Amino acid sequence: MTAGSTPRQSEAEPAGYQVAGDGWVRSARRFESPNFDARPAGCAIELLVIHCISLPPGRFGGGDIERLFANQLDCDAHDFYAELRGLRVSAHFLISRGGALTQFVSCIDRAWHAGSSQWDGRTGCNDFSIGIELEGSEFEPFTAAQYSVLGLLQQALFLAYPIRCTRGHSEIAPGRKFDPGPLFDWTRVLRDA
Secondary structure, three states: OOOOOOOOOOOOOOOOOOEOOOOOEOOOEEOOOOOEEOOOOOOOOOEEEEEEEOOOOOOOOOOHHHHHHOOOOOOOOOHHHHHHOOOOOOOOEEEOOOOOEEEOOOOOOEEOOOOOOEEOOEEOHHHHEEEEEEEOOOOOOOOHHHHHHHHHHHHHHHHHOOOOEEEEHHHHOEOOEOOOOOOOOHHHHHHHO
16 A cells, blocks of 8 residues: 555546544545544444445535535525435545545544444444445446545555444444445455455
């Protein structure tokens, strides 16, 4: 893994990532969310949670995911957004369809991405996980650029923290969440970790 990635990387050619001591990936675009708080004292980061999101559903680009995580989404701009009014959520990272990496919350802090969840006999996965959103849908394949960036990001996070595994949102919130969906290539992701 290389640590010398440039601050503005090309979407088609991801470089290696490195997590700084403050929990920020310097080469990622930084778009800070207010939707986070401190992790419980002594709580190690042991889990990566993969999500997918598109706003409005099935549409990509446009910046509404960032606006949602920053509490700046115009809930009158689309019929679907009415159900998001007042919602306070975030993730640590978002990987766009083109492979651009955006970070919203320091890895040191607890992002609000998992909701009611359970893994390995523990509830409240936000306490001990890092949330990674892929711009996409449960019903559409993810892009090669997204898998490349996800693989490099996983490697950096596994080096920085005592992470034990990567799981989908559907695995930690079964019956409530279904992302990243049946078209997600788990074989590739687990191989690249």
